[in-house]
Amino acid sequence: MRVVGLGAGGHAKVVVEMLKLMGAHELVGLLDSNSALWGTEVLGVPVLGDDGLLPGIYSQGASHAFIGVGGVGDTGPRKRLYEMANRTGFQMVDVIHPSAVVSASAAWGQGLTAMAGAVINAGAQLGDNVIVNTGAIVEHDCVIGDHVHVATGARLASTVQVGDWAHIGLGASVRQCVHIGRSSIVGAGAVVVEDVPDNVVVVGVPARILKRVEV
Numbered sequence: 001m002r003v004v005g006l007g008a009g010g011h012a013k014v015v016v017e018m019l020k021l022m023g024a025h026e027l028v029g030l031l032d033s034n035s036a037l038w039g040t041e042v043l044g045v046p047v048l049g050d051d052g053l054l055p056g057i058y059s060q061g062a063s064h065a066f067i068g069v070g071g072v073g074d075t076g077p078r079k080r081l082y083e084m085a086n087r088t089g090f091q092m093v094d095v096i097h098p099s100a101v102v103s104a105s106a107a108w109g110q111g112l113t114a115m116a117g118a119v120i121n122a123g124a125q126l127g128d129n130v131i132v133n134t135g136a137i138v139e140h141d142c143v144i145g146d147h148v149h150v151a152t153g154a155r156l157a158s159t160v161q162v163g164d165w166a167h168i169g170l171g172a173s174v175r176q177c178v179h180i181g182r183s184s185i186v187g188a189g190a191v192v193v194e195d196v197p198d199n200v201v202v203v204g205v206p207a208r209i210l211k212r213v214e215v
Contacts, residue, residue, distance in 0.1 A: 001025050002062040003093050004054070006081045008032035008040075008047045012068025015113060016043045018095050019066070025093065028062050051081070054088045065090040067111065067129060071149050073185050075165045079147040082111065082129045092129065100132075109146065127164065136168075145182065154186075163198065183213055 001024060005012050008030040019025045020043070029048040032038075037047045048057075065085045071078045082092065092111030096102060100114040103121050109128035114120060117135040124138050127146035132138055137155045145164035150156065153171040160174050163182030168174065170188040180186060181198035190207040199213045 001064055001093070002028050003064045003066060004028050004057050004062050004090070005030040005045070005066050005068040006032075006051065006054075006085060007068030008034070008037045008042050009069065011070030013042050014115065015066055015068055015095050016045050018097050018113075018115070019093075021098055022095070025064075028057065028060075030068060051084060054085065054090075058089050063089075063091060064093040066093050066095055066113070070131065070133075071167065073167050073169070075147045075149055075167055078129060078131075078149075079165060082147065103140075115152075139176075151188075185213060 003025045012030055019027060027045045029046045030042055031051050031053055032047055033050050038049050040047050067078050067081050069077050069081060094112045096114045097116040099116045100118040102114055105122045106120045106124040108126035111129045113131045115134040118132040119137045120132060121140040123141040126144040129147045130144055131149045133150060133152040135153045136150045139156055139158040141159045142156050143161045145162055147165050148162050150168045151170045154168045155173045157176035159177050162180045165183045166180050167185045169186050172186045172190045174192040178192055179195045181196050183199045184196050185201045186192055187203035190203050191205040192207040196202050201210045201213060203210045
């Protein structure tokens, strides 16, 4: 399977390493809008240019892509890159670290990224283009929307629901049965014990609304 990556920063480096551990993928290159990276390499994978090269790479036989942009608090760039790759014809490759624990009864859409030590438990349902980052836990029967980032060490207890484009920050905890609204951000280390509406930032222990998110 020939794979191209969109993004050439730190997140892309981790994903490249994971793909190499998984095997069975030929990494043809990375694309990034930062011209200073063109002609460099990420763990031996060349940075070819910007996203304008996508149609040509597709026509040369690369059928799959991954999103190499993590998104700290803003999942919008990941969503835009995902949609652009899909329009070009690419399928998203699932990238699952060998040490991740993913239940056989869990389900997900295109382009799951489950990093080292991640846990996705029984009956969890994840949408397209979701990151479950290093050591993060998605407990049983959670429902996670599209383009969500569950950041490093975050913990979602059972039956949590997370709306599209939300971000669960570093080390945050969400109590069972809580709903996190679309495009909302749970700040690093927050403890969420009540439902969070759409388009807000919540922080603290217990988490409280800090501000609204402009969408």
